[in-house]
Amino acid sequence: MTDPHDSSACHSSRCSIGRCRSCRRSLDPDLPDQLQLLFQLQGQAIDFLTEQRYTEAAALFEFYLKQTPGDVLARNNLGFCLMPPRPEMALHHLESIRLDTSDNPTITLINVSTALALLGRHGEALERAEYHWQRGPTEPQPGGAYLWRLKDDAIELIHAPDLRLSLAHLAHGLAQHLDLTDRVRRWRERAEALGATAT
Structure with missing residues (x-):
């Protein structure tokens, strides 16, 4: 919203x-x-x-x-x-x-x-975030x-x-939950590229 x-x-x-x-x-x-x-x-x-x-x-x-x-x-x-x-x-x-x-x-x-x-479907949530990230807007989405x-x-x-940054934070948390080290790093780097630190 x-x-x-x-x-x-x-x-x-x-x-x-x-x-x-x-x-x-x-x-x-x-x-x-x-x-x-x-x-x-x-x-x-x-x-x-x-x-x-x-x-x-x-x-x-x-x-x-x-x-x-x-x-x-x-x-x-x-x-x-x-x-x-x-x-x-x-x-x-x-x-x-x-x-x-x-x-x-x-x-x-x-x-x-x-x-x-x-609903406990963290892997599916992460895959959808990745798919959207690859095909969605590449610039920050303020608003x-x-x-x-x-x-x-x-x-x-x-x-x-910023919506794009929010997506990066969400996916970073999902990757942490799934204990996917490479993806945690990738999403942290994406958040940092947008000017913020993933938490």
């Missing part, structure tokens, strides 16, 4: 989970009603997620998807909200999104890989997003300022 405090992509279809302050506070009256509703739901979802009210956050997008069942952004957001309580259902929703139709395939891939790891960070056997909501 993109950062509601980042103003870099105001009022666009790429604004995931209320990317910008103005999307959360005052919506452009020229936007279609459905898009305005989605932006309002995104802002409320972030509030619910920070309070660990995952079911309520997910219900917002379930409601929206009843009206617009093909909305890829809403489907991604539903999967994201379901990740802590029901990673298998989150994965179901996330995998229904084709990465080539996603507004932000890196966010979708990070979400899918996180859900796979929560800010809320992501789930794997921490032991749980996850926590964090703000991540």
Whole structure:
């Protein structure tokens, strides 16, 4: 979910989970009603997620998807909200999104890989990260997003300022979990090349 405090992509279809302050506070009256509703739901979802009210956050997008069942952004957001309580259902929703139709395939891939790891499928999550890394954008992807960070056997909501770096950190952790020394080194080097140290 993109950062509601980042103003870099105001009022666009790429604004995931209320990317910008103005999307959360005052919506452009020229936007279609459905898009305005989605932006309002995104802002409320972030509030619910920070309070660990995952079911309520997910219900917002379930409601929206009843009206617009093909909305890829809403489907991604539903999967994201379901990740802590029901990673298998989150994965179901996330995998229904084709990465080539996603507004932000890196966010979708990070979400899918996180859900796979929560389900104990670390190797598959790592392979998907590697595949995307090889074929995805090669430059940093600033813009800010809320992501789930794997921490032991749980996850926590964090703000991540760069998606490509977040993918490198996720894959580094997966490789560590799998005790794959060469891949740990490779992902650490990739993170360092983007200007950060993998943890």
